[in-house]
Amino acid sequence: MSTSTKGEETRLRILERAAPLLNRHGFQNAPVSEIMRVTGLQKGGLYNHFASKEELALAAFDLIMERVMARVYETHNQHSSPLAQLIAHIELIGHGHTSMEGGCPIANSMVESDDATNPALRARVKNVLERWRKYLAQVVANGIVQGEIRADVNPDEVATHVIGTLEGGQLMSQFYGDRGYLRRMTDQLLAFVDEKLRAPA
């Protein structure tokens, strides 16, 4: 029992140290030598815990996403009104609280896995995006039911508009190393929510 626990701790420590590196270099392209350097382990040590570099990279992606999701649900539960939940969600992502060293793991992975070169990563990213879209569409649908959001709004279209705008802002901000780009796009998005989604009082 205690050996397995120690193994799990080591596994988690490896993932925590490798995650920012993988996010920066690419989940597929980060060199094993760099993973060895940041974890302080030899190849043998790494492969004790992961069958392959690919398995390690996917586990690191999962860990990052698990933590982002936890922040998303925490923020969600701080509000009971769907419109307030939507606004708080946009502010959470748009103010960079879920981004990390190397930028947005989703934007990075979307580009890295947009073709057939990395089907396992692509499946992970697709799954995360689908959950994100469904979450946002559900919040918007709840807002319509509760009369906070206009009934002629299409929840799916709003969900992809929010995601696309936030990811575009992330892309600009991480390229320029300036959060101002994401912040300005977030402001436009909040104005969009206020002017196009909010039901007339």
Next chain:
Amino acid sequence: MSTSTKGEETRLRILERAAPLLNRHGFQNAPVSEIMRVTGLQKGGLYNHFASKEELALAAFDLIMERVMARVYETHNQHSSPLAQLIAHIELIGHGHTSMEGGCPIANSMVESDDATNPALRARVKNVLERWRKYLAQVVANGIVQGEIRADVNPDEVATHVIGTLEGGQLMSQFYGDRGYLRRMTDQLLAFVDEKLRAPA
């Protein structure tokens, strides 16, 4: 003279064949073996025309951008009103007329070169983005001078908002292989131009 011309033709043919591959795989990460396959040349043949794989990749990026810029200026010159130029520009990019196999070369390269691993590509991308921003800001500024665009609009902020929104849409569309995402974000952007930028008649 004729030898040099033939050399230039071969060089251009290599770039034209390698460009979609580089855009899809990454300007840095595409394997030489794949470049050899699509061009039908051996390593020696390639290195006759380019000092290195990096030089070939940068030249391919330049060629792609040169052709996109030509489309941008062509579209610009079809209109004399700045507001019409802005709308035509958004439609040109937003309807995917400048994207290519493997998605948007700018979005791809922004992610690929957002850190210190590829300074030469990063400098190229930065230069293209600056030209794009300046172009859009100038069109908006002209629109203000001519009274077509509201005087309280900030041209730089509009420029980055347009670029960020289009790139976010590109990212979604190329990931899902569905142009609908970019088209919907383009529609929102055109609504933004109409409602937030257009000067009251």
